[in-house]
Amino acid sequence: MEKGQPVWLRSTVSRWGWVPALVHNREDVVIKGITVLRVTLRDDPRSASMGQVEVSRSNSGCLSPFYDQDMHRSNEISGGDGYYADIEPFEIVLTIDIESAERDELEDIKIRDQASTHQVIGGVDDLIGLTHLHEPAILHALRLRYDSDVIYTSTGPILIAINPFKSMPLYTDEVMEQYRIQGEMGLVAEAKPKKGEKKKPVVDMGKRLPPHAYLTADDAYRAMMRGIEMSLAGGAARREMAKRRRATEVKGANDDNETQMNQSILVSGESGAGKTVTTKIVLNYFAMLSKVSAMKSGELKASEAQEEEDGQVRVEQQVLDSNPILEAFGNARTIRNDNSSRFGKYIDIRFSPSGQLTGASIDTYLLEKVRLIHQTEGERNFHVFYQFLESASEDDRDEYFLGDMQLEDFALVNQSGTYDRRDMVSDVDMHIEMMDAMSIMGFNSDMIRDIMRLVVAVLYAGNMTFTETNRGETCILDENEASLAVASLLGVSYEKLAASLTCRVLFLREGNITKELNSRQAYKASEALIKSIYGANFDYIVKVINQSIHMEQPKDGRRGKEQSAYIGVLDIFGFETFEINTFEQLCINYTNETLQQHFNKHVFKLEQQEYEREGILWKFISFPDNQDVLDLIDMKRVGILAVLDEQCIVEWGSDDKFVQQLYTRCGPHDRFEATPQQKPYRKFSVDHYAGLVEYSTEEWVEKNKDQL
Numbered sequence: 001m002e003k004g005q006p007v008w009l010r011s012t013v014s015r016w017g018w019v020p021a022l023v024h025n026r027e028d029v030v031i032k033g034i035t036v037l038r039v040t041l042r043d044d045p046r047s048a049s050m051g052q053v054e055v056s057r058s059n060s061g062c063l064s065p066f067y068d069q070d071m072h073r074s075n076e077i078s079g080g081d082g083y084y085a086d087i088e089p090f091e092i093v094l095t096i097d098i099e100s101a102e103r104d105e106l107e108d109i110k111i112r113d114q115a116s117t118h119q120v121i122g123g124v125d126d127l128i129g130l131t132h133l134h135e136p137a138i139l140h141a142l143r144l145r146y147d148s149d150v151i152y153t154s155t156g157p158i159l160i161a162i163n164p165f166k167s168m169p170l171y172t173d174e175v176m177e178q179y180r181i182q183g184e185m186g187l188v189a190e191a192k193p194k195k196g197e198k199k200k201p202v203v204d205m206g207k208r209l210p211p212h213a214y215l216t217a218d219d220a221y222r223a224m225m226r227g228i229e230m231s232l233a234g235g236a237a238r239r240e241m242a243k244r245r246r247a248t249e250v251k252g253a254n255d256d257n258e259t260q261m262n263q264s265i266l267v268s269g270e271s272g273a274g275k276t277v278t279t280k281i282v283l284n285y286f287a288m289l290s291k292v293s294a295m296k297s298g299e300l301k302a303s304e305a306q307e308e309e310d311g312q313v314r315v316e317q318q319v320l321d322s323n324p325i326l327e328a329f330g331n332a333r334t335i336r337n338d339n340s341s342r343f344g345k346y347i348d349i350r351f352s353p354s355g356q357l358t359g360a361s362i363d364t365y366l367l368e369k370v371r372l373i374h375q376t377e378g379e380r381n382f383h384v385f386y387q388f389l390e391s392a393s394e395d396d397r398d399e400y401f402l403g404d405m406q407l408e409d410f411a412l413v414n415q416s417g418t419y420d421r422r423d424m425v426s427d428v429d430m431h432i433e434m435m436d437a438m439s440i441m442g443f444n445s446d447m448i449r450d451i452m453r454l455v456v457a458v459l460y461a462g463n464m465t466f467t468e469t470n471r472g473e474t475c476i477l478d479e480n481e482a483s484l485a486v487a488s489l490l491g492v493s494y495e496k497l498a499a500s501l502t503c504r505v506l507f508l509r510e511g512n513i514t515k516e517l518n519s520r521q522a523y524k525a526s527e528a529l530i531k532s533i534y535g536a537n538f539d540y541i542v543k544v545i546n547q548s549i550h551m552e553q554p555k556d557g558r559r560g561k562e563q564s565a566y567i568g569v570l571d572i573f574g575f576e577t578f579e580i581n582t583f584e585q586l587c588i589n590y591t592n593e594t595l596q597q598h599f600n601k602h603v604f605k606l607e608q609q610e611y612e613r614e615g616i617l618w619k620f621i622s623f624p625d626n627q628d629v630l631d632l633i634d635m636k637r638v639g640i641l642a643v644l645d646e647q648c649i650v651e652w653g654s655d656d657k658f659v660q661q662l663y664t665r666c667g668p669h670d671r672f673e674a675t676p677q678q679k680p681y682r683k684f685s686v687d688h689y690a691g692l693v694e695y696s697t698e699e700w701v702e703k704n705k706d707q708l
Contacts, residue, residue, distance in 0.1 A: 001102075013087060014086075017136075018135070018136040020112060021042060022041065024042045038093065041090075041093075043091075083143070096109070111132045111134075121148045121150050122140075125210050127160075128154075146162050159211055161269075176285060180288065183221065220263040221263075223263050224261055224567055263567045267569065267572070270575050271336045271340055276340075282569060283349075287319065294356050315359055317440070319549055322362065325438055326364075327430075330343045332381060332382050333421055338421045341571065341573070344365035345571050346570045347361075349569065351564055358564060359550050360549045361549070362546055369534060372412060372531055373527050373530065377416055380416065385407075385413050388456075389405075389407050391428045401460075412462035441549075454489070464486060465482070468518070475518055501517075502516060502517050504525075572595065582700070583697075585695065589693060597625075600625060600626070628670065643661050648701055648705050653701050672684065682696070
């Protein structure tokens with residue numbers, strides 16, 4: 001760290017977390033017999049221009065259609081109102097360890113690159129190529145790219161996508177075709193123009209296209225096809241194919257998993273990061289690749305004729321058409337996102353040896369059923385309620401006993417006072433799209449009618465009320481419009497509905513005992529009924545979709561093995577932390593902790609082991625290992641979930657007893673915190689990899705039982 005060295009200085013003043021600085025002076029000093037380095041840092045007067053990016057248009061490789069105006073915007077940002085314009089001049093003197101400074105391992109000071117002109121916005125398309133790979137350098141590169149509408153950046157096999165919160169024409173057929181040709185030919189080629197069309201300019205031959213969701217999807221597809229090809233070839237043929245491929249591939253292309261057929265793509269991020277949209281982008285790309293493969297094999301033309309005759313739809317379109325249905329029943333407006341997936345899904349996409357999409361299956365996880373009962377201010381319940389009520393015809397209103405009922409009249413959707421979407425998407429249009437998709441996916445009119453009956457039954461169930469009797473020890477279900485509508489829509493009598501909600505039957509050896517419930521217990525029973533009906537309805541919808549898009553895989557007669565391969569796409573919740581975090585947030589964050597552990601294992605641990613096996617000189621990179629957080633949550637007998645399960649097993653279990661056991665067993669853990677201020681309110685905090693999250697334990701025992 002020499003005099004005049006540009007550095008990054010950690011700062012709580014800057015909204016970026018770091019500020020640029022210069023080493024104004026340095027000297028070795030001896031303190032208690034130990035030689036240390038004393039450095040004087042001052043603000044960098046050149047920081048006002050740090051946002052400027054000078055890139056040659058012809059060499060940029062940038063696919064952004066906003067390139068010209070964005071470069072002008074970026075230069076404006078970096079001028080008088082630059083990234084660090086709000087930072088006052090400063091001078092600070094620090095005493096630091098000499099060896100740590102030489103190794104660039106200081107926590108609060110990081111070496112900064114000299115200002116230079118780059119051919120790529122932000123300096124690199126892949127963050128691994130940064131001269132200094134640390135937090136401020138990564139943030140600065142991503143910031144420069146984002147301000148130029150370059151939202152995709154690689155870091156090895158991982159694609160970082162920063163949500164632009166606006167429509168961007170990066171997903172046109174022309175762009176998709178460029179990535180397909182690159183993947184197919186091993187380098188960037190030029191698509192043949194149609195008759196009468198002008199030649200479209202493309203990136204220089206032999207240069208890899210910039211990062212994109214299409215590129216990630218294409219890499220997975222090509223790796224799968226290489227695996228299929230090698231699995232069907234003999235040993236000598238495999239070696240020859242691998243040799244030929246290495247000679248023709250673009251430098252920097254992903255050659256991992258050379259012989260692995262099955263691939264996976266994990267789409268993760270915090271709420272509002274764009275996971276749902278990214279998943280749809282990937283599925284669209286796979287559908288395009290499948291159609292191209294079918295056209296090349298001559299199968300598409302014949303299949304299209306059969307479709308016209310039978311009125312069938314190709315499986316690629318069916319996979320895409322499942323999205324509007326799942327989004328209607330599983331997505332909702334949250335504080336951060338107007339179309340947030342409130343469930344996780346894993347899509348298993350099957351391909352034939354020729355690369356055609358032959359079928360798929362969808363597994364869903366952790367549907368946020370608690371949203372049916374409670375929504376915070378600024379949020380909505382699941383989309384389907386708003387879509388149906390806004391679109392219901394007079395016949396629908398008569399059939400489902402809606403009359404002139406509006407959104408404001410139902411307790412399940414009026415408690416937040418939020419009925420619209422900020423993204424300007426029409427609920428009516430989305431309902432029409434959902435109904436069309438259901439027809440394509442094999443839902444007949446009776447099935448659709450039954451599904452919507454259950455949707456309306458759930459809405460009316462939220463309006464049911466109970467009256468206390470016997471001094472509050474028992475209650476009765478009020479016989480009003482809501483309860484009568486629920487009974488009729490569910491196909492049961494009012495008396496049976498009332499009995500199921502106001503009484504509990506205990507099955508004993510000596511005989512059955514009926515126990516009457518008080519009003520609080522009855523309301524909880526009605527909430528459990530609401531969640532059970534909606535959850536079963538959602539599972540049924542997923543089942544029908546899977547029946548429509550699933551296809552039995554052909555067998556190889558010689559080996560008895562499947563000839564096909566699959567690519568799995570996992571779209572899961574992002575890490576969540578709100579003003580009030582409950583059992584649902586712990587489950588979601590536990591899932592993300594597990595994914596983070598998987599990420600650490602494969603990106604850091606296995607990569608370093610690979611370097612050791614190959615004898616490559618490398619420097620150990622320390623990374624946060626979150627295994628201790630996972631142990632806190634899921635370890636047998638002493639983990640949070642184990643303590644909770646114990647309280648659910650015993651008849652006398654309660655939230656109070658759970659919290660007391662939690663404080664006793666988990667209190668000594670380094671990642672667990674329960675302050676004197678939290679304990680009276682039965683709260684605790686977990687130090688997750690993404691930060692400290694406070695949890696409220698209200699109704700955890702009941703939620704974990706998930707009893708009807």
